[in-house]
Amino acid sequence: MSTITFAVxxxxxxxxxxVVDVLAERGHRVVPMSRATGVDVITGEGLAEALTGAEVIIDVASWHSSEQAAATEFFRTSARNLHEYGRQAGAAxxxxxxxxxxxxxTAGFLAAKKAHEELLLSGPLPVRILRAAQFHEFVGQLLDWQPGDVARIPALPTQLVACRTVAEELVDLALAPGEPTPGAPIPEIAGPRKETMAQAARLLGARRGVKVVGVDGSGVPDAELAADGAFLPGPHAKLAGPTFQEWLDSRS
Structure with missing residues (x-):
């Protein structure tokens, strides 16, 4: 396989x-883009230089809070800039x-991601989307948000997936020949086991000395949709391990 230049x-x-690790392991050239590397997808600082010679852009930049309006504005600006600077650089x-x-x-961070998808798809460059389940790593973040000996975690269904698994699938999608078939389902990647977020959190909580209490989704955006399985993988999704338990065991 020929070497491709990716901007991430x-x-x-x-x-x-x-994503950077997977691309490097497969022998591709990677241009890492973040404020830590002097590239800002919002202000445009360093973006033109970083994208010079880039053949494919992988966008995994995210906003740091779940507030819908601020996240939507972040994604609106980043989508516009990646399209504009990417087109000028000749990215495919x-x-x-x-x-x-x-x-x-309909609300919260997921609604901002819905807008993000729509904004990217309306731009001049072809866009490929991979929808992923919540990451294994997210469970620890939920516990971090509630310091103390007890954490109340929504008992909403999920099918957690490892970040590394998502990165591998995203790179596969980026390298796939041709363009997506119009009307085809958007690819999805999820873990192999359905569980509630509270069940997963109990496994991690036991290792941290934190008691996890499962609660309903009150206060969670679109909690009723989540309870009905709206955010679980569809029948066309790829399911890939490790499970959350296996992932935890591998880190101990």
Missing amino acids: AGATGRLGRH RIVVASIIGADKA
Whole structure:
């Protein structure tokens, strides 16, 4: 396989670090783009230089909070800039990581990701989307948000997936020949086991000395949709391990 130059937006983030690793392991040239590397997808600082010679842009940049309006504005600006600067640089496509169920969301961060998908698809460059389940790593973040000996975690269904697994699938999608068939389902990647977020959190909580109490989704955006399985993988999704338990065991 010939070497391709990839520019990765959000390269130092939770998912971006794995994307950079997978691309490097497969022998491709990677241009990491983040504020830590002097590239800002919002202000445009360093973006033209970073994208010079890039053949494919992988967008895994994300906003740091779940507030819908601020996240939507971040994605609106980043989508516009990646299209504009990417087109000027001669990039062939943008490949973006999204979230399973984003198309059904009406509020919160998932609604911002829905807008992100729509904004990217309306731009001049071809776009490929991979929707992923929530990451294994997200469970620890939920516990971090509730310091103390007890954490109340929504008992909403999920099918957690490892960041590394998502990165591998995203790179496969970026390298796939041809363009997506119009009307075909957007690819999805999820873990092999359905569980509730509270069940997964109990496994991690036991290792941290934190008691996890499962609660309903009150206060969670689109909690009723989530409870009905709207954010679980569809029948066409690829399911790939490790499970959350296996992932935890591998880190101990």
